[in-house]
Amino acid sequence: MLSSQDMQEAAAHGRSVKAVYVYEAPVRLWHWVNALAITVLALSGWFIASPLPSQPGEASANFLMGYIRFAHFAAGYMLLVGFLGRLYWAFVGNHHARQLFVLPIFNGTWWKEVVFELRWYLFLERNPKKYVGHNPLAQFSMFTLFLTTTLFMIVTGFALYGEGAQEGSWSHTLFTSWVIPLFGQSQDVHTWHHLGLWVMGLFVLVHVYAAIREDIMSRQSMVSTMLSGWRMFKDDKP
Amino acid sequence: MVETFYEVMRRQGITRRSFLKYCSLTAASLGLGPAFVPRIAHAMETKPRTPVLWLHGLECTCCSESFIRSGHPLAKDAVLSMISLDYDDTIMTAAGHQAEAILKEVMTKYKGNYILAVEGNPPLNQEGMSCIIGGKPFIEQLKHVAKDAKAIISWGSCASWGCVQAAKPNPTQATPVHKVIFDKPIIKVPGCPPIAEVMTGVITYMLTFDRLPELDRQGRPKMFYGQRIHDKCYRRPHFDAGQFAEAWDDEGSRKGYCLYKMGCKGPTTYNACSTVRWNGGVSFPIQSGHGCIGCSEDGFWDKGSFYDRVTDIQQFGVEANADKVGGAALGVVGAAVVAHAAVSAIKQSKNKSGNDQ
Ligand code: HEM
Ligand code: HEM
Ligand code: SF4
Ligand code: SF4
Numbered sequence: 255m256l257s258s259q260d261m262q263e264a265a266a267h268g269r270s271v272k273a274v275y276v277y278e279a280p281v282r283l284w285h286w287v288n289a290l291a292i293t294v295l296a297l298s299g300w301f302i303a304s305p306l307p308s309q310p311g312e313a314s315a316n317f318l319m320g321y322i323r324f325a326h327f328a329a330g331y332m333l334l335v336g337f338l339g340r341l342y343w344a345f346v347g348n349h350h351a352r353q354l355f356v357l358p359i360f361n362g363t364w365w366k367e368v369v370f371e372l373r374w375y376l377f378l379e380r381n382p383k384k385y386v387g388h389n390p391l392a393q394f395s396m397f398t399l400f401l402t403t404t405l406f407m408i409v410t411g412f413a414l415y416g417e418g419a420q421e422g423s424w425s426h427t428l429f430t431s432w433v434i435p436l437f438g439q440s441q442d443v444h445t446w447h448h449l450g451l452w453v454m455g456l457f458v459l460v461h462v463y464a465a466i467r468e469d470i471m472s473r474q475s476m477v478s479t480m481l482s483g484w485r486m487f488k489d490d491k492p
Numbered sequence: 493m494v495e496t497f498y499e500v501m502r503r504q505g506i507t508r509r510s511f512l513k514y515c516s517l518t519a520a521s522l523g524l525g526p527a528f529v530p531r532i533a534h535a536m537e538t539k540p541r542t543p544v545l546w547l548h549g550l551e552c553t554c555c556s557e558s559f560i561r562s563g564h565p566l567a568k569d570a571v572l573s574m575i576s577l578d579y580d581d582t583i584m585t586a587a588g589h590q591a592e593a594i595l596k597e598v599m600t601k602y603k604g605n606y607i608l609a610v611e612g613n614p615p616l617n618q619e620g621m622s623c624i625i626g627g628k629p630f631i632e633q634l635k636h637v638a639k640d641a642k643a644i645i646s647w648g649s650c651a652s653w654g655c656v657q658a659a660k661p662n663p664t665q666a667t668p669v670h671k672v673i674f675d676k677p678i679i680k681v682p683g684c685p686p687i688a689e690v691m692t693g694v695i696t697y698m699l700t701f702d703r704l705p706e707l708d709r710q711g712r713p714k715m716f717y718g719q720r721i722h723d724k725c726y727r728r729p730h731f732d733a734g735q736f737a738e739a740w741d742d743e744g745s746r747k748g749y750c751l752y753k754m755g756c757k758g759p760t761t762y763n764a765c766s767t768v769r770w771n772g773g774v775s776f777p778i779q780s781g782h783g784c785i786g787c788s789e790d791g792f793w794d795k796g797s798f799y800d801r802v803t804d805i806q807q808f809g810v811e812a813n814a815d816k817v818g819g820a821a822l823g824v825v826g827a828a829v830v831a832h833a834a835v836s837a838i839k840q841s842k843n844k845s846g847n848d849q
Contacts, residue, residue: 318734452818
């Protein structure tokens with residue numbers, strides 16, 4: 255599987271191949287499920303911290319905060335399960351599936367490419383390069399901003415969840431029992447978890463902008479690649 | 493032979509019937525089933541009273557004030573029958589050399605068998621001069637008495653976490669007990685003050701079962717600190733319904749809505765207030781209309797306003813909360829994205845009209 259993939263890539267970097275299959279179905283499915291989960295988490299998280307105006311009527315007739323929290327926790331589980339699935343796919347999928355998890359930090363050329371992409375975004379390079387997988391800068395930000403933040407949110411989120419689920423629950427045993435003492439107390443975990451919302455927001459803002467911009471300005475397809483899996487190149491030049 | 497609890501109680505004219513009642517009440521307040529009543533009774537009939545030495549460091553005496561108001565068991569029973577409170581410089585009659593002599597006597601006679609209860613904490617700066625007991629820095633007395641103790645109880649948030657005297661910038665370097673004593677089991681009973689029944693409950697448990705109550709990772713007895721105020725709060729239905737007080741004098745306040753938006757720290761505070769309550773179960777802060785301030789949590793005095801839900805972050809040096817920091821960052825990056833998009837559009841159109849990429 256790998257070798258054929260590599261052959262295709264070699265060909266793409268060479269001349270005439272116009273399309274390469276990069277993102278397999280599980281990766282694409284995960285991408286959109288994950289994007290949905292994070293959108294729900296960000297919105298519901300915001301309203302957990304700053305609740306909506308009071309509901310009229312008896313307490314027994316309302317459950318607004320309960321539903322908002324339920325949405326948050328359900329999406330939280332979706333994020334976790336999706337993440338585990340994605341991690342599994344990094345082992346069994348094609349080598350693009352691993353890009354999210356490993357930065358080739360000892361590879362000098364890779365760093366050069368990161369700098370090249372930076373210069374491209376800073377309008378210092380006239381023409382963009384072609385990439386089959388993620389471009390190196392995108393990979394860098396996905397690892398540093400997305401991957402670490404997601405892990406952080408899962409760990410702190412389930413630590414907070416375990417407080418409500420209480421001792422004996424899996425989330426309490428696995429997370430709450432050490433995360434709360436590590437931060438000192440629950441209020442700190444809330445504060446840092448809350449900051450995570452903004453870091454994630456930053457990633458999404460830049461990511462969606464870059465994806466659309468690259469779709470228009472680079473020499474390959476972007477958004478449709480995350481939908482169909484096929485990377486289309488717009489020209490034959492190397 | 494030292495008298496047992498039971499002998500002391502009988503001597504005080506307490507009937508066996510009352511004694512057994514007392515045992516079942518104690519079992520109930522410790523959250524134990526009826527099967528434990530005979531065990532408590534047996535322990536009290538056979539075990540000699542345990543000597544307790546109660547030291548006072550930098551503190552405000554609110555723990556002592558709370559303790560003497562215990563209703564189940566009565567503080568009187570705890571002090572006179574269950575333990576033998578041999579040294580407590582605040583409430584003992586002896587003073588000066590006489591008092592210090594008792595300390596010495598208990599320490600030698602019951603070496604390794606007495607319980608050390610600490611209220612307050614030692615300041616370490618200026619060689620400990622900010623708290624002098626019997627002519628010496630408190631830290632010396634603390635280390636000296638801790639040496640031969642069976643176990644240590646850290647009363648209140650002072651001994652457990654540092655409390656207000658350790659608030660930034662902590663000029664005297666007030667330091668909680670577990671950061672100066674490392675070789676003894678330490679039970680933290682935090683709160684400012686801790687609930688009276690929690691204090692006597694912890695003592696009763698230790699004496700009847702001859703072991704420490706089960707502690708959580710941070711050294712607090714699970715039976716009293718296993719849940720948050722929020723988990724058992726009677727205003728919780730209003731929280732789940734999304735009904736909040738938004739000002740101290742609004743309709744929501746009058747209707748007894750949840751105090752979350754007024755900065756209630758119940759969701760992040762481990763204590764028994766919402767179940768055991770205060771002053772013999774009469775009320776507790778939230779029932780009286782004020783949010784929990786998180787008095788039993790580490791660093792509660794340094795975590796921003798008692799009246800904010802999203803509290804300030806001290807790490808950044810400036811007063812700002814997560815929303816202000818994050819909002820500012822998002823604003824800056826958002827503006828950068830817009831500017832970048834504009835330049836990109838110009839470049840794209842130039843490329844199009846120019847050499848066609
Ligand atoms: C909450 C929102 C989102 C998050 C957290 C997110 C996250 C990610 C991550 C982690 C990857 C890397 C995938 C991998 O290597 O497995 C990725 C790739 C990608 N995403 Fe998103 N995404 C979000 C929304 C969007 C949206 C709205 C779009 C479309 C406009 C989009 C377009 C893309 C594209 C085109 C790629 C592939 C980039 C490339 O080929 O280098 N994403 N996204
Ligand atoms: C990108 C991911 C996430 C974002 C943006 C997010 C956002 C937030 C925000 C803003 C809050 C309010 C914090 C505060 O008290 O100020 C919150 C609370 C919380 N989050 Fe998340 N969260 C995420 C992931 C998770 C996950 C994976 C879980 C695990 C189930 C989780 C569980 C919780 C819990 C239990 C609370 C506290 C609820 C309460 O106090 O009633 N979160 N989240
Ligand atoms: S008043 Fe405080 S402890 Fe009670 S439900 Fe509201 S937030 Fe929770
Ligand atoms: S309600 Fe909160 S602040 Fe008040 S005594 Fe209990 S733990 Fe302390």
